[in-house]
Amino acid sequence: MQCDVFVIGAGPAGLMAGIFAAKEGVKVVIADGNTVVGRKLLRTGKGRCNLTHTGNANDFVKAYGQFGRFLKHSLYEFGGDDVRAFFGELNLSTKVEKNGCVYPMTDRATDVARVLQDQARRLGITFLYGKKVVGVEKRPRGFEVTVESKKVESKSLVVATGGVSWPFTGSTGDGFGLAEGFGHQVVAPKAALVRLIAKEEWLVELQGVALENVELTVRTGDKKVKARGAMMFTDDGVGGPVVFDMSRLLADDIAGGAGEIEMFVDMMPDVDAGELNKLLIEKCSSSANKELARVLAEMLPRALVLKLCCWVEPSVTVLAGQLAKGKRKELVHLIKYLPVTVTGTRPIEEATVTRGGVSRENIDRKTMESKLCEGMFFAGEVIDADGPCGGYNLQIAWSTGALAGKSAAKR
Template sequence: MIKYDVIVIGGGPAGLMAAGQAAGRGMKVTLLEKKYLPARKLGITGKGRCNLTNIAQINDFLSSFGKGAKFMRFALGRFANHDLISFFNELGVKTVVERGGRVFPFAQDAQVVVRTLINWAKNQGVEIRANTRVTRIITENGRVSGAIIKDSRKRPDGSETAQEKLLSAHSIVIATGGSSYPATGSTGDGYALAEEMGHGIVSVHPALVPLETRGSTAQKMQGLSLRNVQAEIFVHEKKQARGFGEMLFTHFGVSGPIILTMSKTAVQALNQNQKVTLTIDLKPGVTHTQLKSRIARVMHEQGKKKLINILKDFLPLKMIPVFVEQSGIDQEKQGNLVTAGEQKKLRMWCKELQLEISGYRSFNEAIITSGGVKLPEVNPKTMESRKVQGLYFAGEVLDIDADTGGFNLQAAFSTGWVAGISAGL
């Protein structure tokens, strides 16, 4: 039986950081990754550009974690956003800061981050075993003692063999990620491993996820992307979330940055069978009164033109046929014949376009997973389990999720850093 000091399960950003930190402290470390390569998800982050972190000040940073802020304060205090930026800069990855404080590699290529992190971990002395899935953790007298792995190997004829083996270690870090984008390897294994160790799991749901809408209004505008709009989520007519920026219509409903950010509120409400409505303000820069006079003025000034041509002044082209169909107004009508009631319909469409949210997309399309290993059962100063000695957690497997903007990767790196150092003591 091979003996290690530390076994890290999962080769995402949290696992690679934990393994490298433990190995850097002289520990014999193996990192077990079930896919044929580690960090598959990291390689597709930020639309392939990898939004590493955010330069927000600590309090703003923490507020992006919602109820997980208290837990994250310790890990961020020990390995903060500026530490992560220095970490990569020292390894030769230059970074740039973009809109909203988002930090990206200067090369605008997530693969640069992946390669650098894997090489760093190897140079620290980590043994990386790919195609290796952990199926069980073994304990003795309330302390971890090893892990059972399934080692998959391809034969020259293309068929696969799988062997079970026991590896021993006195510390184990679970860094298996969540359940989103399962094709990258994050299939929720860590929740089962943690449950077997006696940990509670806050039920998991897709988060930062596109939303489905009732009816065909959104579908008819699929492909249309809106900028500088304001959108609000109402739960049973009560405003619960607001976003300003970009969104888009798809074949199933709505997506884009502001929708993803507000999706958590919608998902929670839908899971409680509450009525969720999305209201879009296409012209947040003008009030209802200002828009009312503007519509009246344009209808008068362009009174001889057909309505279908005047509408281009108010709506994106892809939206016009949908507005015409739903408002029931004759598009051939001259501008000066459009009634006050019809003008109001146009104003309401511009300022308060309403879509009922009927559902959300699956884990296959969710950027992160909400829920996970219960935070009160983990020591935030060390990431060690309060139930089993020598067991640590890092990254998305924990009940932590944040807004978009680089906060989730920072959480993985910070908790990985703390877990690795604690496991390596």
């Protein structure tokens, strides 16, 4: 079997690479170890698929932080608006939610996978399902790819094998070994966008308690990082979008052996400590004969309030009017600066994305072609680049996939 562009992986990056290559009129083959396309894609956004985010290329570059410069070119070529237009042309319109996250109008990740697969078929792409690529050899005019027992000759190769998180979806890090075999440096994989483990024993008592809007602050060395959003207490720590974003900001510190990291949770970030103090004075005097816990439960979840009351007052039945000034200040301090000692993350297998992968130094950011192996391209999570929650990781897959596919076809 022969083709012009061989794509390893039918995740979002591989599908987009295949489609963009086929649009250039070349023969494309996509192989995936799974029997269905986009197995991880189907799970994105809790089955709704947060496709991308609103914003122009510069906004995206900023959101990606240290990875922005590398991704810039691919984002200018195929950014968030282009992704929406792409799916719109395939009759899958999109919608923007309050927080700027973009979803398919149907709220179904299955529709995203379906339209990609249909488009790939229309463009004449050949799929090899349920077949793992087990070897790649460089040949004078391209590559010989071994797909189980079958050999395929291809002029170019796109490696879109993903990272190592959620391995049962097929992302088992095969691309890392392959890249290393061709001399690329692979930055050690670490968990990002993952729950944080914390040492406080009381956390388990609050398991399941959710807060819609908190601000997390961490100081590590000379760095102060903050993240805002929804949080949930878990049996061994904290989770939720804001924690996921913080885990990404701390990924390198944690993997680098930072040890215990003190994180402060501001449970009412929209009011400062002085305003909160005044608010408590007002509430406690207007409801002086009500239990303090009841008054506080108007602002925060009841289970959390009971915990706060236990810490500040010996009795949870104390009346709001009896709250002493010193205790009120303690309460304000706890609400604004609840300390949580982070000791690590949940395992990488549970992480939403993998931090690390094929070094950006080894990839030409204008084409996604390897600087070490002519004709080999990389796309998606296999590359050492990741983004925050909110559709930014799929956007990496779409942008780098489109650029890699187009460049591979041109080559």
